[in-house]
Amino acid sequence: MAKNVNRNLEVFDMRLGAQDGSLINRHAYFDESVFERELGAIFNPSWQFVGHESEISQPGEYVTRKIMRDEVIVARSENGEIHVMLNSCRHRGVKLCSADGGKATNFQCAYHGWTYATDGRLRGVPESPTLHPSGIDRSKLGLHKARVEVFNGLIFATFNNDAAPLLDVFGDMSWYLDTVFKKTEYEAYGPPVRFIGDFNWKSGAENWCGDPYHGDVTHHTGYVAGVSYLDDMQKHVTDMQAMGAVVTNEQDASGETVFVFTADGGHAGLHFRIPAEFDRPVFPGLEKHLWTEIEQNASPDLVAGADRRIVCVSTTFPNFSVVEQLITNVGDDEFPAVSVVNVRVWLPLSATQTEVWSWLIVPKRATPAWKRASQRAFARTFNVGGVFEVDDSHNWNTTAQANRGSVGMALDNNYTALPEEPTPSSVFRGKVYRGPLHDVNFRSLYSTWVERMEAKPEPVTLVGFKTEGACEL
Ligand code: FES
Ligand SMILES: [Fe+2]
Incomplete structure (x- = not known):
């Protein structure tokens, strides 16, 4: 008998929002009953990011992570396979296992x-012949395991037996993630940073669909402090020329300099590249030897996608976000600007609390000095004390605080801007909407969210529970 994990979802008569995602009732951000429904309708069916394979590069290495409320061990077993186990x-x-990570040959219960072996098999049961004279079936008592897929070094897991394969779920979004993670080899730079914000997970997830509308206002102080090129486009061109790139045309013939994109499944993002054409592809913020490597080794469509790019920020539905952004390092003569790749999960703890797990990812073959420079840039911007993170968290926290009352809860959040048609593109995937200021990316996320929240809940079959009482390893 299948185990139904949607046990809280019998009746739900609240209006959550418009079908097209343009209006979202504020209960969605503060109401615990909405959150409980999200666990069944949004999160249990999803693939969740649990780490980068470089964090567990050697057999026996492991880290401990979470898939929603379930704590898991992510381990590389003796034969090199990756396992995600309760x-x-x-x-x-x-x-x-109480440690954040380490290296082990076995996991022994305290x-x-x-x-247990690092692949989850039950190896030892003390006093077993005495306690279980007729034997104990160890094959049915291994650690409970999730399905695992590794995509460009990113480890995703789900306990949902029925989830479609990862690439089917990602659809066109996988190409945008390829333009970040497949153009060269990447690795995690240290363990993830964690912090808990007093905001709903969707506030972070929607903002990372790309919200340039807030940049000049929310991040004005950071821009004044010089952490971003976004207020000085000409400086990009000058700096790329200083690195040896030859400008052939200062107008971008493609017209796809700044755009938002959406992909079926609720995924969305923003793409921002230098409005000038160079004689060769340029990859701002990376060291020059990587420009050559990428141009020679990456597929032409990935080169075209990443060429000249200074910002690519996205949310892969529901709660996995990535930014690759050029950040200035004021006072750093060697690396005055470096790119930062930040991967994060908006892990909801409740309707009004979100634990953010945030990784700095760097090109594996960058020099140690460049990696340190990227870390400094990350610390000043997207890390927990960085100016972008502090600015953004303030808005999201006050949104949660300001609308807990019965009146505020009854209002809607507004995502109605620019109902435009997409622009055809020979390079970029999904749907591309020219210009930076849209709400169509948010509507992509929220229309999917509304659809899934309002659908009649389907039972979700947990991995290992096809047959009552049995655990398949
Ligand atoms: S609870 Fe783990 S060995 Fe008993
Ligand atoms: Fe922001």
Whole structure:
């Protein structure tokens, strides 16, 4: 018998928002009953990002992470495979591993000593012949495992047996992620940063669909402090010329300099590139030896997608966001501007609390000095104390605080701007909408959200629960 995890979802008669995602009722940001429904309708069916494979590059290495409320161990086993397993002993449910990460040959429970291999198999049961004279079937008592897919080094997992393969779920969004992570090899630069914000997860996820509308206002102080080129486009061109790139045409013939994009499935993002053409592809913020490597080794469509780009920010539905952005390093003579790749998960703890897990990702073959410069740029902008993060968190937190009352809750948030038609593009995938100021990207996320929240809940079959009581390993 299938196990139905949508147990809280029998009746839900609240109007959540317009079908096209243009208006969203503010209950969606503050109401715990909405959040409980999201767990079943949005998150349990989804693939969740749990780490970068470079974090566990050697057999036996592991990190501990979360898939919503379930704590998991992400481990590379002795044969090199990656496993994502519930961090819970099969005996009486004690948390198996309390460390953030490390290297192990076995995981031994601190309570009675049951011991598991790094691939989850139950290896040791102390006093087993005495306690279980007729034997114990260890094959059914291994750690409970999730499905795993690795995409460009990014590890995703789900406990949903019925989830479509990852690339089917990502659709055209996978190409935009390829333009970040497939143009060269990347690795995590240290462990993820974690912090808890007093905001709803959707406030972060929607903003990272690309919201240049807020930049000049929210991040004005940061721009004045010189962390971004976004208020000085000509300086991009000058700096790229200083790195040896030859400008052939200062107008962008394609017209696709700044645009937002959407992909079926609720994914969306913003793409921003230098409005000038160069005689060769340029990859702002990366060291020159990587320009050559990317041009020679990456596929032509990825080169065309990443060429001249200074910002690509996106949310892959529902809660996985990525930014690749050129950041200035004021006072750094060696690397006055570097790119920062920040990967993050908006992990909801409740309707009004979100735990942000945030990784700095760097090109593997960048020099150590460049990687440190990227880390400094990250610290000044998107890290927990960075100016962008502080500015944004303030808005999201006050949104949660200002609308808890019965009146505020009854209002709608507005995503009605620019109902434009997409522009055909020979390079870029999904739907492309020219210009920076749209709400169509937010409507992509929210129309999917409304559709799934209002659909009759389908039972979700948990991995390992096809047959009641059995655990498939
Ligand atoms: S709870 Fe883990 S060995 Fe008993
Ligand atoms: Fe922002």
